[in-house]
Amino acid sequence: MISRRDFLQVSMAASALVGASGFGKWARLAAQQSLTQDQLLQFDTFGNVSLIHVTDIHAQLKPIYFREPSVNIGVGPNRGEVPHVTGADFRKLYGIDDGAPSHYALSSGDFSSLAKAYGRVGGMDRVATVVNAIRADRPDALLLDGGDTWHGSMTCYKTAGQDMVNVMNALKPDAMTFHWEFTLGSDRVAELVEGLPYAALGQNIFDAEWDEPAELFKPYQFFERGGVKIAVIGQAFPYMPIANPRWMFPEYSFGIRDENMQAMVDEVRAQGAELVVCLSHNGFDVDKKMASRVTGIDVILTGHTHDALPEPVLIGDTILIASGSNGKFVSRVDLDVRNGQMLGFRHKLIPIFSDVIAPDPEMAALIDEQRAPFAEELAEVIGQTDTLLYRRGNFNGSWDDLICDALISEREADIAMSPGVRWGPSLIPGDPITREDIWNVTSMTYGEAYRSEMTGEFIKVILEDVADNIFNPDPYYQQGGDMVRIGGMGYRIDLRAPAGERISDMTLLRTGEPIDPARNYVVAGWASVNEGTEGPQIWDVVENHIARLGTVSLDPNNSVEVVGA
Amino acid sequence: MDFTRRETLALGAGAAAMTLLPAHAFAQAAADAEMVGTPDEFLAGASASEGGLDLTAPEIAENGNTVPISVDAPGAVEVRVYALGNPTPGVATFRFGPLSGAQFASTRIRLAGTQDVQAIAKMADGSYVTAMKTVKVTIGGCGG
Numbered sequence: 001m002i003s004r005r006d007f008l009q010v011s012m013a014a015s016a017l018v019g020a021s022g023f024g025k026w027a028r029l030a031a032q033q034s035l036t037q038d039q040l041l042q043f044d045t046f047g048n049v050s051l052i053h054v055t056d057i058h059a060q061l062k063p064i065y066f067r068e069p070s071v072n073i074g075v076g077p078n079r080g081e082v083p084h085v086t087g088a089d090f091r092k093l094y095g096i097d098d099g100a101p102s103h104y105a106l107s108s109g110d111f112s113s114l115a116k117a118y119g120r121v122g123g124m125d126r127v128a129t130v131v132n133a134i135r136a137d138r139p140d141a142l143l144l145d146g147g148d149t150w151h152g153s154m155t156c157y158k159t160a161g162q163d164m165v166n167v168m169n170a171l172k173p174d175a176m177t178f179h180w181e182f183t184l185g186s187d188r189v190a191e192l193v194e195g196l197p198y199a200a201l202g203q204n205i206f207d208a209e210w211d212e213p214a215e216l217f218k219p220y221q222f223f224e225r226g227g228v229k230i231a232v233i234g235q236a237f238p239y240m241p242i243a244n245p246r247w248m249f250p251e252y253s254f255g256i257r258d259e260n261m262q263a264m265v266d267e268v269r270a271q272g273a274e275l276v277v278c279l280s281h282n283g284f285d286v287d288k289k290m291a292s293r294v295t296g297i298d299v300i301l302t303g304h305t306h307d308a309l310p311e312p313v314l315i316g317d318t319i320l321i322a323s324g325s326n327g328k329f330v331s332r333v334d335l336d337v338r339n340g341q342m343l344g345f346r347h348k349l350i351p352i353f354s355d356v357i358a359p360d361p362e363m364a365a366l367i368d369e370q371r372a373p374f375a376e377e378l379a380e381v382i383g384q385t386d387t388l389l390y391r392r393g394n395f396n397g398s399w400d401d402l403i404c405d406a407l408i409s410e411r412e413a414d415i416a417m418s419p420g421v422r423w424g425p426s427l428i429p430g431d432p433i434t435r436e437d438i439w440n441v442t443s444m445t446y447g448e449a450y451r452s453e454m455t456g457e458f459i460k461v462i463l464e465d466v467a468d469n470i471f472n473p474d475p476y477y478q479q480g481g482d483m484v485r486i487g488g489m490g491y492r493i494d495l496r497a498p499a500g501e502r503i504s505d506m507t508l509l510r511t512g513e514p515i516d517p518a519r520n521y522v523v524a525g526w527a528s529v530n531e532g533t534e535g536p537q538i539w540d541v542v543e544n545h546i547a548r549l550g551t552v553s554l555d556p557n558n559s560v561e562v563v564g565a
Numbered sequence: 566m567d568f569t570r571r572e573t574l575a576l577g578a579g580a581a582a583m584t585l586l587p588a589h590a591f592a593q594a595a596a597d598a599e600m601v602g603t604p605d606e607f608l609a610g611a612s613a614s615e616g617g618l619d620l621t622a623p624e625i626a627e628n629g630n631t632v633p634i635s636v637d638a639p640g641a642v643e644v645r646v647y648a649l650g651n652p653t654p655g656v657a658t659f660r661f662g663p664l665s666g667a668q669f670a671s672t673r674i675r676l677a678g679t680q681d682v683q684a685i686a687k688m689a690d691g692s693y694v695t696a697m698k699t700v701k702v703t704i705g706g707c708g709g
Contacts, residue, residue, distance in 0.1 A: 208627075211633050211671070238624075238625075239625055241627040241628070242625055242626075242627055242703060246627065246628070253627055253633075254627070255623045255624070255625075255627070256624060259621065461704070462704065465703050465704050468701070468703070469703060472701075474624075476624045477624055477625060477699070477701050479625070499679070
């Protein structure tokens with residue numbers, strides 16, 4: 001009798017073969033310029049259950065560009081491990097040829113020229129085509145949404161998430177979990193969740209006052225698919241009241257609560273679950289650790305940290321699937337489940353090349369309907385860019401350089417701070433910058449741009465605090481964003497130093513002088529988690545700045561010196 | 566039928582609601598930090614082993630002013646909780662009488678900053694067990 005672990009290893013190799021053959025084909029096809037929808041969707045249906053995973057869409061209904069990070073440093077046990085492998089190292093690890101479609105879709109490097117060759121990615125009408133195709137193979141496939149769906153665009157902001165709810169309802173997911181959704185405010189979240197025709201899950205969503213499971217969100221949901229009793233357990237983002245404004249959803253408490261996760265796994269197993277799937281918004285490294293501590297989960301569909309991995313990562317007997325962000329990918333996972341055991345899997349991370357995958361006409365019409373009331377506002381061209389504008393990276397991205405410039409010049413500040421979020425599509429050199437593009441990287445319900453005085457010492461406290469949220473060697477103490485972006489100031493960060501001692505050499509770039517701990521500096525920023533923050537909305541600040549510039553042209557940002565990576 | 570604690574309390578509001586919570590009803594809590602003292606004072610030279618005491622606390626506090634913690638120490642007669650980084654580390658003492666249904670207690674504590682929270686349980690045989698957890702208190706923001 002072959003053990004489950006042996007089976008997993010055997011099928012892991014099989015899965016890798018599926019991936020490898022896919023990559024190889026794409027590379028050849030790239031040379032022939034003949035990538036087709038059939039090739040992207042090609043999948044030999046396997047086993048008896050199919051999972052479809054989408055996550056971190058951030059309200060991107062239309063195709064976009066999205067540059068993956070070139071700097072994504074792992075610490076502690078995750079140093080040098082995926083997803084902390086980028087660029088050429090990533091391509092080498094997965095056997096991807098330079099210039100291949102997978103290079104463009106999955107890694108950084110040569111982005112602008114590849115973007116011109118391969119075009120935009122994503123678009124929920126293309127995602128609908130892929131989901132429909134998988135359902136044609138396997139009509140009872142489970143579609144699971146990992147959250148960060150009702151946030152991230154002008155239309156989402158102006159309709160308080162309704163546009164995304166309408167589009168997702170048409171896509172018919174079976175369950176969802178949450179993060180940025182809560183920044184719509186708990187009343188709006190309750191209103192939308194109560195109307196959802198699918199399960200709203202989160203075993204770690206608790207009532208803040210009573211410290212017991214919140215009534216609106218179920219911990220798990222059972223499904224009967226392919227003759228298999230499947231339990232899907234939700235795991236919402238654990239650090240919502242810390243990373244986002246607690247005052248917007250004071251009724252709720254979160255946390256990782258892995259002891260409760262274990263209790264839920266045990267409970268569903270006792271009720272006869274043959275396959276346990278965790279739909280998670282923990283972030284990849286947190287999920288890795290959780291998989292090592294909680295036993296009995298077969299599949300974790302990860303989210304939050306926006307990683308896209310072409311192969312599952314195996315932790316014990318649990319497979320972790322990372323499906324990217326912004327509508328750029330759909331993961332399909334086929335499983336063979338027999339007698340209450342997962343005996344094997346086949347997986348494919350499907351990149352949504354928008355010029356290759358045909359839009360689903362019904363979904364395209366529904367999306368246009370959501371956007372129609374705002375079409376004119378969205379389309380207005382504010383300026384254009386000569387520089388690649390992107391966000392992802394541990395320390396900076398050119399979009400945030402531009403936002404920090406806008407804060408310093410429009411708000412007359414010494415220093416600017418922009419939050420280290422990972423959402424927000426890219427623009428390539430020569431692109432016009434529309435109002436929609438600006439909202440895509442700034443839209444949120446607490447976007448007021450503050451201006452205040454801070455001592456040099458307090459600025460250091462902020463940097464140390466955020467640095468520990470990213471570089472604490474224990475993933476359970478990380479929040480999954482990136483370093484707060486700083487304009488007007490440089491610093492040095494030592495990733496191997498302990499908390500509170502990582503940041504040094506803080507320098508005011510304007511004068512070249514060291515930051516004086518005792519002196520006050522005028523700091524402009526946005527996305528404060530404090531209630532009552534006052535100031536103009538960040539998208540207006542950025543729009544004014546771009547309109548004044550006409551054409552955006554940015555120098556490379558070398559203001560952060562990183563050691564110990 | 567599922568009842569949440571809140572519903573149960575709402576139903577029992579006219580009656581003696583607190584009797585529905587045996588863990589609280591039979592645990593006598595001392596809130597005076599001076600009375601709780603320090604780990605060394607409680608141990609009085611004895612050593613504490615690990616295991617047999619579950620200390621549940623969040624990895625990162627949602628609000629450092631009110632951090633929910635709980636202790637579960639089957640067989641304990643007394644559990645003390647210390648916030649080792651607070652100016653006065655003593656946080657709580659829970660004493661469990663022979664009628665206690667479970668040696669479980671929960672409360673909320675205030676943490677001055679990121680620090681280790683330690684619980685020490687004195688067992689019926691006079692031995693001690695301990696558990697420790699780091700709770701991070703952060704200014705927040707910037708979540709991906």
